[in-house]
Amino acid sequence: MNNWITKTADELAQALAAGEVTSVELVQAHLDRIAAVDGNADAGLHAFLHVDAEGALAQAKASDERRAAGTPASYLDGVPIAVKDVLATQGVPTTCASKMLEGWIPPYDATVVAKIKAAGLPIIGKTNMDEFAMGSSTEHSAYGPTRNPWDQTRIPGGSGGGSAVAVAAYEAPLALGTDTGGSIRQPAAVTGSVGVKPTYGGISRYGLVAMANSLDQVGPVSRTVLDSALLHELVGGHDPLDSTSLTDEPTGFVEAAREGAKGDLTGLKVGVITELQGDGYQPGVMARFTESLELLKAAGAEIVEVSCPNFTHALAAYYLIMPCEVSSNLAKFDAMRYGLRVTPAGDPSAEDVMRASRAAGFGDEVKRRIIIGTYALSSGYYDAYYGQAQKVRTLIQADFAAAFEQADVLVSPTAPTTAFKLGEKLDDPVAMYLNDLATIPANLAGVPGISLPNGLADEDGLPSGFQIQAPAHSDARLYKVGAALEALLEKGWGAPLLSQAPEIEEVRA
Numbered sequence: 001m002n003n004w005i006t007k008t009a010d011e012l013a014q015a016l017a018a019g020e021v022t023s024v025e026l027v028q029a030h031l032d033r034i035a036a037v038d039g040n041a042d043a044g045l046h047a048f049l050h051v052d053a054e055g056a057l058a059q060a061k062a063s064d065e066r067r068a069a070g071t072p073a074s075y076l077d078g079v080p081i082a083v084k085d086v087l088a089t090q091g092v093p094t095t096c097a098s099k100m101l102e103g104w105i106p107p108y109d110a111t112v113v114a115k116i117k118a119a120g121l122p123i124i125g126k127t128n129m130d131e132f133a134m135g136s137s138t139e140h141s142a143y144g145p146t147r148n149p150w151d152q153t154r155i156p157g158g159s160g161g162g163s164a165v166a167v168a169a170y171e172a173p174l175a176l177g178t179d180t181g182g183s184i185r186q187p188a189a190v191t192g193s194v195g196v197k198p199t200y201g202g203i204s205r206y207g208l209v210a211m212a213n214s215l216d217q218v219g220p221v222s223r224t225v226l227d228s229a230l231l232h233e234l235v236g237g238h239d240p241l242d243s244t245s246l247t248d249e250p251t252g253f254v255e256a257a258r259e260g261a262k263g264d265l266t267g268l269k270v271g272v273i274t275e276l277q278g279d280g281y282q283p284g285v286m287a288r289f290t291e292s293l294e295l296l297k298a299a300g301a302e303i304v305e306v307s308c309p310n311f312t313h314a315l316a317a318y319y320l321i322m323p324c325e326v327s328s329n330l331a332k333f334d335a336m337r338y339g340l341r342v343t344p345a346g347d348p349s350a351e352d353v354m355r356a357s358r359a360a361g362f363g364d365e366v367k368r369r370i371i372i373g374t375y376a377l378s379s380g381y382y383d384a385y386y387g388q389a390q391k392v393r394t395l396i397q398a399d400f401a402a403a404f405e406q407a408d409v410l411v412s413p414t415a416p417t418t419a420f421k422l423g424e425k426l427d428d429p430v431a432m433y434l435n436d437l438a439t440i441p442a443n444l445a446g447v448p449g450i451s452l453p454n455g456l457a458d459e460d461g462l463p464s465g466f467q468i469q470a471p472a473h474s475d476a477r478l479y480k481v482g483a484a485l486e487a488l489l490e491k492g493w494g495a496p497l498l499s500q501a502p503e504i505e506e507v508r509a
């Protein structure tokens with residue numbers, strides 16, 4: 001028997017085209033998997049906040065009918081996908097993992113959701129995340145954390161822990177995430193999956209509930225580099241509904257991935273960022289990183305060291321700019337238009353209702369950021385904090401520009417450590433923020449980045465991630481170099497959840 005859940009999206013697309021399987025069978029296989037391993041807030045992976053079995057099966061049936069008629073809507077028509085709960089899905093709950101939006105059913109689709117629907121990908125469900133995408137561990141979800149399939153006492157990364165775990169644990173072959181400071185790449189790193197943050201503007205943000213507009217990007221999550229390229233081409237491109245979306249055609253990613261998989265990187269200059277290694281990085285993560293560099297070298301790449309001195313200030317700048325945008329974006333959750341409304345006793349004024357609703361609807365991390373952002377934007381402090389941070393942002397952009405004069409791509413570990421224990425950093429916001437050290441610069445500069453698994457750290461046997469960054473508009477390079485490294489790496493880094501799914505071990509063996 002074929003174990004469909006372990007196949008890549010590319011393999012599934014081929015199997016569908018060859019008539020070896022139907023979309024209904026694929027959706028059902030993944031729904032069965034979810035029923036077996038996803039559990040709930042108390043136990044199990046809890047990658048999903050909402051599973052739309054009925055909707056997904058109906059979309060799958062329609063897909064099978066298109067296939068039968070010889071009119072598939074796209075190469076991936078019929079391949080199931082999971083969607084982060086920060087993206088609006090018409091008729092399907094969208095909570096951003098917040099009590100504030102509990103019960104909200106969007107009347108419209110985000111552009112990316114409309115695109116995957118038009119391309120025929122059944123949406124299996126909405127994935128768990130840190131509330132309003134603020135966090136690095138998915139522990140700030142108001143509905144309970146997601147657990148890492150490699151070790152369920154550990155965090156799956158964040159904010160997009162749900163999307164990463166859904167693909168890592170074979171609950172979905174593909175997922176959409178969002179990345180404001182690393183929320184696609186860091187969860188990919190700690191779960192052993194692949195995640196891409198495209199060039200800013202490369203994928204529409206329309207219908208993405210904004211965290212920090214100048215940093216947010218939607219991007220693909222998958223188990224292989226090629227699968228992310230396939231999804232990126234599908235959802236990318238200009239959207240008249242998003243004035244920041246680029247006019248670049250989303251093409252050449254799949255071709256670049258297929259080319260890269262041949263493993264020849266002759267002539268490529270790879271820049272190792274001095275500031276994103278060493279102190280603070282787990283030895284096992286550094287060991288895998290160094291090995292990956294050796295592989296790139298053996299494939300013909302030239303490795304050079306480049307310094308980006310202002311990256312040491314990236315975290316500080318991000319934690320001013322992002323909360324400023326957060327405080328402004330989240331002002332709209334005022335209990336008047338939609339979402340939670342708490343009405344205090346007596347004869348409350350509109351302001352009393354807003355205060356009570358925001359107090360009850362937002363979690364601690366969200367409140368923390370609203371307070372920081374409001375403070376930093378207030379008169380008298382604006383220039384000292386927000387203005388300074390924007391200047392640092394410009395310096396970081398200049399660092400990237402200078403580094404890309406010396407190298408075609410820049411590389412680093414994606415995250416300084418492997419997955420830490422649930423609860424370990426929950427009471428220490430700064431320790432939590434440090435997880436994003438290596439991913440934040442790309443968001444501040446708008447450049448694209450990919451994380452792919454590059455082995456298991458020796459200390460704990462948990463996945464580590466390799467980050468590749470390219471100049472803006474050069475996302476194809478991520479796919480070429482990523483696919484090359486993926487092909488070169490030993491395939492032996494194992495599969496999650498083997499004890500619970502021995503049949504997967506058999507399929508892989």
Ligand code: GLN
Binds near residue numbers: 134211322
């Ligand atoms: N972990 C980062 C933060 O807490 C990034 C979040 C994200 O990319 N959405 O802000």
